[in-house]
Amino acid sequence: MSQTDPLITANGLGLEVAGRQLLHDITLELRRDEIVTVIGPNGAGKTTLLRLLLGLTRPTHGNVWRQPGLRLGYMPQRMQVDPSMPMSVLRFLQLGNERVDAPAAHEALARVGAARLARASLADLSGGEMQRVLLARAAARRPQLLVLDEPTQGVDVGGQGEVYQLIASLRDELNCGVLLVSHDLHVVMAATDRVLCINQHICCHGHPEQVSRDPAFIELFGDKVAPYTHQHNHEHDLGGDIVHDQGCSHRDNGNGSETA
Template sequence: MTDPLVSVKGVTVRFDGRDVVRDVHLSVHRGDILTVIGPNGAGKTTLIKALVGLQPVTAGQVVRASDLVIGYVPQQLHIEPTLPLTVRRFMALSGHGDGPCQQALARTGIGHLSESAVQRLSGGERQRLLLARALVRRPDLLVLDEPAQGVDINGQAALYNLIRDVRDELNCGVVMISHDLHLVMAATDKVICLNQHVCCSGFPADISRDPSFIETFGRPVAESLAVYHHHHNHGHDLHGNVVGHSHAPGHCSHDPV
């Protein structure tokens, strides 16, 4: 197993004397898709900001691989309505040439919107624009904070499919926050349930049966989740990492029951 792209070791983030995130441990390898779920105010955004280096930690440490390239997709894009900014110009702010920027836009399905004003994009188009801006960096680690926010149900499924395809193409690691519990169970390899601390973690097929998950989200939510089986053409090590399989590193496939 290769070294992790990033390791979070006992990280605590404290604001005004209150622990927003407390003693969190996690690691992400190439090929992983790790999803952080939890109630509002659980510290999810704070955790991933600490993971990418945007939020100082109070205790613990975040260890990133040397020369790690991170693509970060925030929750929302806030641009002044009167600011004249096209999609092409927004992408140019990444510092990459027009060719790579146009390829990234095409990859996320919005290449035809290059000359459109950013303010006129739909919610789904804006999320794809933010993803394109992250992908133009060809990241080793893709970090997404609620990537399907403001996107309809069909668009959400398509966006999660795109994220999995990108993971396969770049062999990158993916960390994302999601509230879309039904969809995320099909879109991820491992789930971490956060409520300031890690309540529970594991594979999607198991997590909804965990007592801590049921306590956090309620039994009706837990019982309503679709359960997915792993195809066991691979094994898992003691840390839950995928080993000895025929898919891309870290990739588990799932089928609905």
């Protein structure tokens, strides 16, 4: 299997439940070295599409082909942790995965800037810390495809751009593909290679700037969403607080984004 062959191919994919069409006629390919972001309004079928592509739900129409032996890393949208559960972050990364020993778990945490959390209790993590730990767990097996459902859930606005920069770094380091669902339109449109806008079907797709001008996209989100970059002259700690503050700047790439 060559580097240019698709990791996953979906043809005419659809799902119908109790007579209701949740998704229909989804055709796409996912490849290495590419970040593909799925966007759409609430109820558009974004998470359902991920489940179909991962084989967690069986489609009622079309088919999904996955590269034989494909290694997947999955980060769920959210995870509820029982505060009484005595589990360390290190143990959580190894749980149910014989491929991840202690050195690999430490390496995965260091990769996402969370090495100091190895001995911390899972129940004591902040929202930003939990997202980094979940990302580390998804990347621990050195997957060929990272699948991330709302990876900045619980992360403040200041830290969202850094999470997407981290995802791009993981893509480069692991030589993997990335499929993610996000609602952070301004930030993610500047941090992805290809956008797939869905609302039960594919409304439009392509490069972020191309999609942001598509009439179907504008009908769903308006004409005030355009890619922008958030240029940091400061850093955030794992809890999202600013350290080494030297100010920050925003650069507008279109209508509707701010400049500071």
